[in-house]
Amino acid sequence: MxxxxxxxxxxxxxxxxxxxxxxxxxxxxxxxxxxxxxAAVMMGLIGLPLVVVFQEAxxxxxxxxxxxxxxxxxxxxxxxxLLVAAIAVPLNAVFGVSAAWAISKFExxxxxxxxxxxxLPFSISPVVSGLVWVLLFGAQGLFGTFLVDHDIKIVFAxxxxxxxxxxxxxxxxxxxxxxxxxxxxxxxxxxxxxxxxGGFTTFxxxxxxxxxxxxxxxxxxxxxxxxxxxxxxxxVSGHIRGLTNTLxxxxxxxxxxxxxxxxxxxxxxxxxxxIITLVLKTxxxxxxxxxxxxxxxx
Amino acid sequence: MTDRAAxxxxxxxxxxxxxxxxxxxxxxxxxxxxxxxxxxxVYLGVIVIIPLTMLALRPWELGLDGVVRTLTSxxxxxxxRVSFGVSLAAALTNAPLGLLIAWTLTRYDFPGRxxxxxxxxxxxxxxxxxxxIALTTIYAPAGPLGALAAKIGLKTAYSPLGIFIALxxxxxxxxxxxxxxxxxxxxxxxxxxxxxxxxxDLQRIALVVIPALAPALLSGVSLAFARAVGExxxxxxxxxxxxxxxxxxxxxxxxxxxxxxxxxAAAIGLAMLAISFGALAGMNAVQIFLARRxxx
Amino acid sequence: MTESPILDRRRLxxxxxxxxxxxxxxxAPLAQALKPATLLNVSYDPTRELYKEINAAYIDYWKGKxxxxxxxxxxxxxxxxxxxxxxxxxxxDVVTLALAADIDxxxxxxxxxxxxxxxxxxxxxxxxxxxxxxxxxxxNPWKIRDWGDLIKPGVGVITPNPKTSGGARWxxxxxxxxxxxxxxxxxxxxxxxxKLYKNVPVLDTGARxxxxxxxxxxxxxxLLSWENEAYLTIDEFGPNFEIVxxxxxxxxxxxxxxxxxxxxRHKTRVQAEGYLNFLYSPRAQEIxxxxxxxxxxxxxxxxxxxxxxQLPLVTIDQAFGGWKKAQAxxxxxxxxxxxxxxx
Numbered sequence: 001m002x003x004x005x006x007x008x009x010x011x012x013x014x015x016x017x018x019x020x021x022x023x024x025x026x027x028x029x030x031x032x033x034x035x036x037x038x039a040a041v042m043m044g045l046i047g048l049p050l051v052v053v054f055q056e057a058x059x060x061x062x063x064x065x066x067x068x069x070x071x072x073x074x075x076x077x078x079x080x081x082l083l084v085a086a087i088a089v090p091l092n093a094v095f096g097v098s099a100a101w102a103i104s105k106f107e108x109x110x111x112x113x114x115x116x117x118x119x120l121p122f123s124i125s126p127v128v129s130g131l132v133w134v135l136l137f138g139a140q141g142l143f144g145t146f147l148v149d150h151d152i153k154i155v156f157a158x159x160x161x162x163x164x165x166x167x168x169x170x171x172x173x174x175x176x177x178x179x180x181x182x183x184x185x186x187x188x189x190x191x192x193x194x195x196x197x198g199g200f201t202t203f204x205x206x207x208x209x210x211x212x213x214x215x216x217x218x219x220x221x222x223x224x225x226x227x228x229x230x231x232x233x234x235x236v237s238g239h240i241r242g243l244t245n246t247l248x249x250x251x252x253x254x255x256x257x258x259x260x261x262x263x264x265x266x267x268x269x270x271x272x273x274x275i276i277t278l279v280l281k282t283x284x285x286x287x288x289x290x291x292x293x294x295x296x297x298x
Numbered sequence: 299m300t301d302r303a304a305x306x307x308x309x310x311x312x313x314x315x316x317x318x319x320x321x322x323x324x325x326x327x328x329x330x331x332x333x334x335x336x337x338x339x340v341y342l343g344v345i346v347i348i349p350l351t352m353l354a355l356r357p358w359e360l361g362l363d364g365v366v367r368t369l370t371s372x373x374x375x376x377x378x379r380v381s382f383g384v385s386l387a388a389a390l391t392n393a394p395l396g397l398l399i400a401w402t403l404t405r406y407d408f409p410g411r412x413x414x415x416x417x418x419x420x421x422x423x424x425x426x427x428x429x430x431i432a433l434t435t436i437y438a439p440a441g442p443l444g445a446l447a448a449k450i451g452l453k454t455a456y457s458p459l460g461i462f463i464a465l466x467x468x469x470x471x472x473x474x475x476x477x478x479x480x481x482x483x484x485x486x487x488x489x490x491x492x493x494x495x496x497x498x499d500l501q502r503i504a505l506v507v508i509p510a511l512a513p514a515l516l517s518g519v520s521l522a523f524a525r526a527v528g529e530x531x532x533x534x535x536x537x538x539x540x541x542x543x544x545x546x547x548x549x550x551x552x553x554x555x556x557x558x559x560x561x562x563a564a565a566i567g568l569a570m571l572a573i574s575f576g577a578l579a580g581m582n583a584v585q586i587f588l589a590r591r592x593x594x
Numbered sequence: 595m596t597e598s599p600i601l602d603r604r605r606l607x608x609x610x611x612x613x614x615x616x617x618x619x620x621x622a623p624l625a626q627a628l629k630p631a632t633l634l635n636v637s638y639d640p641t642r643e644l645y646k647e648i649n650a651a652y653i654d655y656w657k658g659k660x661x662x663x664x665x666x667x668x669x670x671x672x673x674x675x676x677x678x679x680x681x682x683x684x685x686x687d688v689v690t691l692a693l694a695a696d697i698d699x700x701x702x703x704x705x706x707x708x709x710x711x712x713x714x715x716x717x718x719x720x721x722x723x724x725x726x727x728x729x730x731x732x733x734n735p736w737k738i739r740d741w742g743d744l745i746k747p748g749v750g751v752i753t754p755n756p757k758t759s760g761g762a763r764w765x766x767x768x769x770x771x772x773x774x775x776x777x778x779x780x781x782x783x784x785x786x787x788x789k790l791y792k793n794v795p796v797l798d799t800g801a802r803x804x805x806x807x808x809x810x811x812x813x814x815x816x817l818l819s820w821e822n823e824a825y826l827t828i829d830e831f832g833p834n835f836e837i838v839x840x841x842x843x844x845x846x847x848x849x850x851x852x853x854x855x856x857x858x859r860h861k862t863r864v865q866a867e868g869y870l871n872f873l874y875s876p877r878a879q880e881i882x883x884x885x886x887x888x889x890x891x892x893x894x895x896x897x898x899x900x901x902x903x904q905l906p907l908v909t910i911d912q913a914f915g916g917w918k919k920a921q922a923x924x925x926x927x928x929x930x931x932x933x934x935x936x937x
Binding site: 030031037041044046052053056095097099101106107114117121122123124126127128131133134136140141163167186189194199203224229230231248249251255263267270278279281282 | 326327328329330331333334335337338341342345346347348349350352353356395398399401402403405406408412414415416417418419420421422423424425426427428429430431432433435436443463466467470500524527528529530531535547548549551552555560563564567570571574575578
Binding site: 138 | 634642667668669670671679681682683684685703704802803806809810830831859
């Protein structure tokens, strides 16, 4: 099911199968044509933006690029981005494991409703994912007066950024684990319990090793989206330089300040993060194709 | 989303997740139901349900009349049309593009195939704001492709075409990744039979491959569509944001907020959610129909 | 206010030399004054560069005067959007927005400051003024000399959305004042405005976005711009643009205000009041002039007189009966702007 929720997950299955001999198309004219056309689409639509990011970042040479990254506001944005991801991702991971455990190991009524609700954030516009927190916690929102009276800052501060990020990345880990754990069933855990192991020991010694790579995979995707999120955090940020601007927002600010090198330098950090994510993801898919594929095609 | 869950069962008809029993909880010897379900429900409630309830309630302070008036005002109606129309066009364009790339990746072996495979996910891994400024630089009148398009009289950035390009970029991996596994597993016997019967490549693709792929293709297209409708970061830089022409619905939500119109902003958000659901459910019905016919 | 808004350097030196904080902050105990403090200035788009420099100067000044180390954070955006953020809880100690109506909204909706905020500082709480000018492409191919030229068929006029942008509201009113002057009363002015907004192809949310559209994206033939933003664009993009001063324009008064409830919560009232007063000081006024805003201080204004072209400027009070009235008549939902804007 997760291939429907997250596109990248589906590719997990491919390397394992790709090992099979590949049928060759006999007509000689078509294959090169298809290859050329694919290469053109990939380079024109997907490769070019990536090239442009680095090209524009280095347009005036290395020193201005490095200077842009050493700006206090840029450093603050990097720190804030890391902080937000460091809170949002583990929370979503804990939720993902809990949800997957409950859904895969037990039968209860309303399970399909639960699955639907877990998927829901995928169909919400990021802007709406930010808006809902303003409606709840903005000074004019439902809890506004209470929060103001007690001097609790949520929107336009780190908690708001974290909440918006969590909502956007909510299903990633859960959707990765649920199908896998459903496919694995509960037999191994049942055996361990019968042999006298405790609940948490069983989870740690039996379940966790079975799901660790899929968990890592989900965390990876969740993290990539969390660090790169723009629409949702832009609504709740308040855009205070050096304080509530995450790296993607910092990119926007510099872009609007006509600081092209600065904007693309910050963007190149995020693009680098994207490339690292792709590399790690590919490595995971090669190394642990079987286990990941189980979750995706069971 | 039930429709999405249903879509999944079409591609992969395993229904182990759907309880048929009437008892509230089936007995299990495994521990931790209370803890795990408790954590799940509390977290789900705080992060998803309460905020979305707020979204669903807030517009009605305008009254039904007010909500209808907001949504049918020319600017909002135009923004919804742009968002849904261009998203649909981009998702449909992703169908042949995605098919092309998935086909190349699964059927041919060539140097750099794995690299290409990995990079299909770039639009997903690249933060949307980064994609936005990069695409704008490329397609602005002074950019490399924008200048080229301008020569033949095409305006790319700051026109609906610019939005279309950004949304095509965003949606491509959804289509490729939806059809790739199916294409991988597509029964070669069927294809080979077609081949011995004298069908050429194009006929095989048209008569054998496409019908078998249709449900997965449709599901990929629906996902690309759903993602495109809500997309914000990559679009706002390239769109030009002209009211009634290139202003997308998510941006209008932000603008409504800036005008203190919280209820109006929530009304647009709710409408987008409702239309997305409707569109996905419709596509899903078609998909189920296709799958049934395929099996029969 | 703890001190006179206009500080001269000698008094300042004497104060700091005499006994640091004790002299300047009679109410605050020394230890508390010396603990580092943070201020947040929520401002509008075109002041990014201005406040960067003013903040550095004030931090330096405040440290010299009291020994206290300040950090001043900045947030910029469309004036209306920024006002909304403060209403929604953005913890501004001071707001420095494009027009009084946006600060009125904060006073009305969130009651964070008293309704009479504008009378608390000199010059209507506006330490500098500005005006709206035209920025055209090099050589002025459309021969745009005055407001009347903007409604020629085919001219692309770039101006942001008056509902969210302060600069756009000033530009709208400047145009409207021209329309009134040309005869035909309100009906004539509205006919002119309708034609004008027909020529607007992009309605950005803020002045900065509009400048980007015009200068970087090369859309449109004339940008209705803040005077300072026009000069900044020429500084940034070189000689691709020319500034055109129309026959008349509007006296734009971007006001500043203390956000009382926030400073009391943050215990930063003295620092924030000091900051606003500092804006009127010769040192800050020099910075103001350097960034192409028109200084209030007569001496500094005289010194930079050549840099600012004199042209007839209508005021909002004369032509529109003040901001409250102008806001309600023109920019409220269903107001004149909603009626004339039909792209």
